[in-house]
Amino acid sequence: MRGSVSDIDIRLLRVFMTVVRCGGFAASQSALNVSQANISMQMKQLEQRLGVTLCHRGRSGFWLTEEGKQVFEACQTLFRSLDEFRSSVAASSGRLSGRLHISVVDNSVFNEDFHLNEAIRDFKDQGNNSEVVLYVVATNEVEQMVLDGSCDMGIGFFPARRQGLEYYPLFSSGMNLYCGRQHPLFKRAPDQIDLEEVFMEEHAARGYVSTTQLPSFERKFLVGASASTVEGLVTFILSGKYTAYLPYHYARHWADKDEIRPILPDKIGYNCLYEFTTRSANKRSQLLDLFVEKLTAVHAQIDDKKFQIGTDIRT
Secondary structure (H helix, E strand, O other): OOOOOOHHHHHHHHHHHHHHHHOOOHHHHHHHOOOHHHHHHHHHHHHHHHOOOOEEEEOOEEEEOHHHHHHHHHHHHHHHHHHHHHHHHHHHOOOOEEEEEEEEEOOHHHOOOOOHHHHHHHHHOOOOEEEEEEEEEOHHHHHHHHHOOOOOEEEEOOOOOOOOEEEEEEEEEEEEEEEEOOOOOHHHOOOOOOHHHHHHOEEEEEOOOOHHHOOHHHHHOEEEEEEOOHHHHHHHHHOOOOEEEEEHHHHHHHHOOOOEEEEOHHHHOEEEEEEEEEEOHHHOOHHHHHHHHHHHHOOOOOOHHHHOOOOOOOO
16 A cells, blocks of 8 residues: 555455444444454455554454554545545535435434434435435444544534534433332332432443533432443343433333333433534535534424533422
8 A cells, every 4th residue: 555545445444444433343244244254354454555553352352553543543534535525526516425424322213303314314305416324323422423533423412512513402302210120219119219218229320421511419329330322221220220311212112111110200300402513614514514404404493501411400
């Protein structure tokens, strides 16, 4: 590869990017639709062409070398430039083209107020020759993929604000504290429980929210576990050993079957805001601007000040 970049190099670099985003060879098999042995062979080929070792993998997991981190950053710049080039060429001929990369928080599809599917439909009905790429990821990955250039847009709930990003409200979602059928509080849930008793039970924390970003009452919980995904939190709840907060729309599957119950929903339940985030508006492509237009059009306007995570105990 030294001195020039061929089509083979571009293909191998895309494999490398996918492996890094998925967190390893095995995890990227479904995304690439090839075997782990094939991925390993392509990665070795890329390292030989570059003349550097990009990553290590073993019992302790998958991690990038310093050279690998540099190549990954360079790849982000390269592929972003290629997409911008395609968009610019297409725009010069009066049509929109290119790839639109969107990261979405996991399990949001269960919320009936989330109309991403309609936005994609309306976006494609414009007749643009584009490709939409969706990444369904944990909450703490959504913003990072926008910040590092992996994605053009991120959709989720964001307790903090990252410098260099802009945020726009979409819809709100109720958050309740839940316990499972085997939990000591289950038979008395939802309302026949004293709040101080709730604080004495072990709690599974949301790993994507820092302590300072929590409502003041949630900081009083006795944390005994944590998870970075909603699926991980419901697993802890179903074990009967922990309480945890879940979005109402996701919890309904188990609540309707009385496998989990909310705890004091009128006192320590609250709403949080789902938003989309992009880099500064003046840096957005025409393709992304069109998608933003369609996404905002299919979501009702809401008061974003009403649905911040910092809501305190209700009186």
